[in-house]
Amino acid sequence: MTVTRTPSPSHSPRTSRVRRACLAAVASGAALFALLPASGPAAAAPHPARGPWSDAHYMPHPGDWRPYVLAPSGHTVAPRRILSTDPRGGSLSGDPRALLGQGRGTVRLTSTGDRTTSPLVTLDFGKEVGGRVSIRVAGASATPPKLHVCFSESRQYAATTPTANSGEAAYAPGCDTANIWNGYPGQPYTYDSDSHTLTFDPSHLPATVTDQQIRGGFRYATLFLDGPGWLDLGASSLRFDAAPKQADPAAYKGWFLSSDNELNKIWYAGAYTVQMDTWMPGTAKSWPYTPGEPDHADAVIPGADPGKEVILDGAKRDRVVWQGDLAVQAPVTYLTTDDTDAVDNSLSSLAGQQLADGFVPAESLVGQHNQDEIRTYGEYVTWFVQNHYDHWLYTGDSAYLKKWWPALTRATAWLESVRQQDPGGLIAFGNAGSCGHYGYSDCGHETYVNALYVRNLRDMARLATAEGDKASSGTYAERADVVAAAINSQLWDASTGAYRLSRETPGAYPQDANATAVLTGIAGPDQATRAMDYLHRTSWGTYGALTVAPSTPNASIKPFYEPLPSGFEASARLSLADPSGTQQARGLDLIRTFWGHQLAGDPGSTFWEKADTAGNPGIQQFTSLAHGWASGPTVSLTSQVLGVTPTGPGYASYDIVPVDGGLHWAQGAVPTPHGTITASWRRTAHGFTLTTRAPHGTSGRLAVPTGGKHVRVTLDGRTVWNGTRAVGHAHATSDGVHVYVDGVPAGHHTLTAH
Numbered sequence: 001m002t003v004t005r006t007p008s009p010s011h012s013p014r015t016s017r018v019r020r021a022c023l024a025a026v027a028s029g030a031a032l033f034a035l036l037p038a039s040g041p042a043a044a045a046p047h048p049a050r051g052p053w054s055d056a057h058y059m060p061h062p063g064d065w066r067p068y069v070l071a072p073s074g075h076t077v078a079p080r081r082i083l084s085t086d087p088r089g090g091s092l093s094g095d096p097r098a099l100l101g102q103g104r105g106t107v108r109l110t111s112t113g114d115r116t117t118s119p120l121v122t123l124d125f126g127k128e129v130g131g132r133v134s135i136r137v138a139g140a141s142a143t144p145p146k147l148h149v150c151f152s153e154s155r156q157y158a159a160t161t162p163t164a165n166s167g168e169a170a171y172a173p174g175c176d177t178a179n180i181w182n183g184y185p186g187q188p189y190t191y192d193s194d195s196h197t198l199t200f201d202p203s204h205l206p207a208t209v210t211d212q213q214i215r216g217g218f219r220y221a222t223l224f225l226d227g228p229g230w231l232d233l234g235a236s237s238l239r240f241d242a243a244p245k246q247a248d249p250a251a252y253k254g255w256f257l258s259s260d261n262e263l264n265k266i267w268y269a270g271a272y273t274v275q276m277d278t279w280m281p282g283t284a285k286s287w288p289y290t291p292g293e294p295d296h297a298d299a300v301i302p303g304a305d306p307g308k309e310v311i312l313d314g315a316k317r318d319r320v321v322w323q324g325d326l327a328v329q330a331p332v333t334y335l336t337t338d339d340t341d342a343v344d345n346s347l348s349s350l351a352g353q354q355l356a357d358g359f360v361p362a363e364s365l366v367g368q369h370n371q372d373e374i375r376t377y378g379e380y381v382t383w384f385v386q387n388h389y390d391h392w393l394y395t396g397d398s399a400y401l402k403k404w405w406p407a408l409t410r411a412t413a414w415l416e417s418v419r420q421q422d423p424g425g426l427i428a429f430g431n432a433g434s435c436g437h438y439g440y441s442d443c444g445h446e447t448y449v450n451a452l453y454v455r456n457l458r459d460m461a462r463l464a465t466a467e468g469d470k471a472s473s474g475t476y477a478e479r480a481d482v483v484a485a486a487i488n489s490q491l492w493d494a495s496t497g498a499y500r501l502s503r504e505t506p507g508a509y510p511q512d513a514n515a516t517a518v519l520t521g522i523a524g525p526d527q528a529t530r531a532m533d534y535l536h537r538t539s540w541g542t543y544g545a546l547t548v549a550p551s552t553p554n555a556s557i558k559p560f561y562e563p564l565p566s567g568f569e570a571s572a573r574l575s576l577a578d579p580s581g582t583q584q585a586r587g588l589d590l591i592r593t594f595w596g597h598q599l600a601g602d603p604g605s606t607f608w609e610k611a612d613t614a615g616n617p618g619i620q621q622f623t624s625l626a627h628g629w630a631s632g633p634t635v636s637l638t639s640q641v642l643g644v645t646p647t648g649p650g651y652a653s654y655d656i657v658p659v660d661g662g663l664h665w666a667q668g669a670v671p672t673p674h675g676t677i678t679a680s681w682r683r684t685a686h687g688f689t690l691t692t693r694a695p696h697g698t699s700g701r702l703a704v705p706t707g708g709k710h711v712r713v714t715l716d717g718r719t720v721w722n723g724t725r726a727v728g729h730a731h732a733t734s735d736g737v738h739v740y741v742d743g744v745p746a747g748h749h750t751l752t753a754h
Helices: 013-024 096-100 261-276 323-335 340-351 367-372 379-395 398-419 447-466 470-491 511-519 525-539 563-575 582-600 632-642
Strands: 081-086 091-094 107-111 120-140 146-152 196-198 207-210 215-226 229-240 255-258 644-646 653-656 665-672 675-684 687-705 713-715 718-721 732-734 738-753
Touching (some): 096 229, 120 146, 215 229, 255 261, 323 340, 323 563, 379 447, 447 511, 525 563, 582 632, 632 644, 653 675
Antiparallel strands (some): 091 107, 120 207, 120 215, 146 196, 146 215, 675 687, 713 718
């Protein structure tokens, strides 16, 4: 989750200004490759024909979710096509498709000089991948040149022109930028800190040579030579090192499908993004690099079990565990692969870094860069608490909760100690020196941070009850009400109909403030509707919802597209009790627009760290294009559109409350500690039918939407709601938007609104 980070050298005020400038700048244009003729196997599409990823007219079919899965079925993958060739100052002979393992023979790359004149061949893996590249070297000149491979997540930022990526092409042609401070936007690229050298013994050819370092995230791999001479190259492949403990990464335990092809693709791209961020803990990046140091990802996540995976913030970079990213990545994991060991290991590694006063660092303390940020992010302490609550709710692991309960109470006490410094009763991190923020620097008393704290307190109240501490539970609950009231009295602007950024910045009404106020229940029904209407009216742009309205008078608060709060906004809209369905439909429109825009660009399979106002990656060549915090729609589509959410630990109790948002049908499966919950719903002109199956040991609340109408509702053929009230001793209620039936036992059930 590298964003506007200020205190460390790489996120100094000077660098932060560069980042803000990058967010406002339009990218200077994509570096285009000379494509091979579109004929034969080399021009094959990145995805199979007639599938959802290649056919613009593909129609989803109930039950047929597997064609959407982007993860490979094993851990060896091959490039899908030759994207481009360029002889430059050398030459290419033979068929480049030999690198795909197609046909016979090899392709010869001949260079007459150094890497600046070497021929280039770019492989396209068709989607984001990561791991170690292998290439068959069949022969070499008497004095062979060095063989290098460069990596890029996108064609736009693969350095192929002299000015690309601040001069990177002269050192690492075809690479994007993965290493701070060399070639960061606005800073010159002064040495090759991104390509990998594939070493081989010329006296033992032919041989297959394998990269000795992993590259965490890329779609395109560009081969080039350094030095005069020639190499004959054959088949290439990749050892897919992401999700290493998942023997079959494509074998999801949870899935989602709906009548909307675009939403389906977004769900699976979110799942794959988090898989691309899941690695062994010995593959982190340690910054800063010293000048001349080559790229490597072999640092160790402190406190992690070396035999289990962790979930890193991004596949390309930072490649450390972050609290805020896990707030999205962990629920995605629970709902897709159910790889709870990776979540446990990540949360434990961060919890083990807690400081004596209760503060919890935001990220893995790997290298000096992260050590410099040890107390930067007060916001992320709230995510530490939230992540452990979600872990208990999704897994029901009471032993894990008991182990870290003292750390949770200390972290909450630290947050409260900061709040107690303010006569108005709100948190601000200025005096604590912890103003770092996911997206902007504001040391004031923010709606966003305080809303997160209210949710922490309510979660802690419930966890304290689970731990048998009723007195603390009551204290937390009372405190939550006090802080919520302070937010509404000090930060709600009734004349505007929106929540302010902070007391200190009253003229800005950002996306995060208003979305989190709705999601945490601080906003009442009227406030929630007005806040969402304000954002739609003032802050929606071409590519989605901006972080703040472009008309905001404060020059230091710049609008951009940010996946984390955009996910909050989409979820907030889906949560509103709107009989007309307008807000829910807008929530799905936001998902289609913003996340669909990302899928329309490179790498076309995973989601971006951020985007600027022109719709380009927000930190240009440095942006991570497989960043887990951008996968929020995967959670929203399962928990709100399909409607399956845990309400008791480990789904001992659960809700299935669908939100159709204009869709015709949806279905899916959710893994739980008790077994799988399945749900399927369909809306027709005659009504709405929900079909569910739940395992033993669970009890659910089922619901059907009514569209604000008086409808008759039946459960398994028996009327439970006659249009105005419950009948037959049924535990049925209505809020005017849904009819709910409580206490539905395990097994198969059908709930129908007639």
